[in-house]
Amino acid sequence: MAKQQESTAKKDFIREIVAADILAGRHKTTVTRFPPEPNGYLHIGHAKSICLNFGIAQENQDSGARCHLRFDDTNPAKEESEYVEAIKDDIRWLGFDWKDHLYFASDYFDQLYNWALHLIGEGKAYVDDLSAVEIREYRGGLTEPGKESPYRDRSIEENLSLFEGMKNGEFDDGIKVLRAKIDMAHANLNMRDPVLYRILHKKHHRTGDQWCIYPTYDYAHGQSDAIEGVTHSLCTLEFEHHRPLYDWLVGNLPVPARPRQIEFAKLRPTYFLMSKRRLLEMVNEGHVDGWDDPRMATLSGLRRRGYPPSAIRKLCKTVGVTKFNSVTDVALLEHAVREELNKTAMRRMVVIDPIKVTITNWPGGDHVEMMNAVNNPEDTGAGSREVALSGEVFIERTDFMEDPPKKYFRLSPGAEVRLRYSYCIRCNEVIKNEDGKVIELRCTYDPETLGKNPPDRKVRGAIHWVSCREAFEADVRLYDRAFIVEDPAAEDDWREAINPHALTELRGCKMEPVLKDVLAGECFQFERTGYFCVDSKHSAPGKPLFNRTVALRDSWAKNQSK
């Protein structure tokens, strides 16, 4: 059933192309790839590409489809192996598996080099002595054609020997490059004799000092796809102008297959900074607590924040795949997160900012009653638990108002409210300190209201509470969106758009004692407050730190702020 729905589901334009190719028998099987550069952490934008590439492979596994994980490690100046493992972890966490199809572009350096020789032999590539600035000048502009390099017509033999010299380390960085010989007047700047190889005397994270020339992205990518038998090479819109070059290269080289590049629009959620460079700045300048800070758009940050991978997959499904340069409202993400967590998170009572309530007619100071609390109303299999109630409890400061507005259902002098899963209480007396701050409420409870409503009156509010004596204290971090503007990248300085309230640290919040023994990463709903997850970085056994993933919808607060 589910499978049928999957297959009859609306296909995006890429899946339509894949389906048509399968129908036409154009390839033996479908092969996609996810090609991260190991120079940083994956972020939510990458999730879209991961879901697309691995998703297509999954959906077509009956016909042998697969998705490769290939690290695009052609620039040793920026890449490090520490990122490789982090990227793998993130992909697995998102729920995808490359099986034994793990590759590196650097695996193909020999083949790529030989193909460069082939291009030179065909008179389709040459060694250029122009400097980087000269190459730029010669390239021309958007409206002017370029000029041919004076080195463009070197003989094949000279090119061959020069290129070998480059490989053998006879030249310093930047002295020479290998260029394709295409057309300096082409309307597409990428076709004006693009650079294929540059000299870089840098240690590579996998090949060490074996090479001092490295292929550019343009030269490496399509050929790597061809080597692996990739049929559909899916990338983002900014590579559109590179497609003619991609096609030129696989068309002019004796590659074993003809992959096809198709571009789609990136995922751009509001209130997030997405570029690797900016993310790096946030970390290096100390605006956040590392790459996995819960305010970051990185997958590791979202994970630490408590966003379930299924919610991220759901978001990717919702936004679809098109060529339209869209902006995705974070509300879509937050909705997906709440939807998932509502179904799965255990409910617990936690008082973030307490006021003490003394129940004056409670029978005896030591008297304790165990209240039965449902673990998750959305999941009957989740069972229930016992929560201790005594004569002294904490309630939320925001659940009491001395002078309440109309339709305030919580506690106020003379008013009655239900302690969730327990009795109704009425507030008789408000005790303040000399500053006028409320420090205690003296209430009476109605013993006839356990599990039933009083027959003669309506008690509309139900508030959460924690028994003072049984309370377990732990710290909580309230996270909010990291920026105050929808598109921080559009600001002159994104730093000025940082949300100063994106993190509120609270100490010693009052919790149900069962919250003492929890596992890193576990998610809960603190009733009436929000979804929280156990921080994986700063928690210790018996001493958890809770991160707020997302607040519960709050139509009362929304109404009040109007």
Place this chain on the structure above:
RNA sequence: AACCCCGUGGUGUAAUUGGUAACACAACAGAUUUUGGUUCUGUUAUUCAAGGUUCGAGUCCUUGCGGGGUUGCCA
């Protein structure tokens, strides 16, 4: 005033490929509720513009307008 891509409610996506413009989110209103949560019901609101082809156009054609991308030895 170059070239390429893209324009469907506030946001994102769909429309059996030329046949009544729909779904999700958001917003708003109401119902239910021992979470002001969840759930349920309803409301507002859409084909960038102008021409053309056609019995019929979101879909095809032309022009215009708007948005994005492109001048790395980054990917």
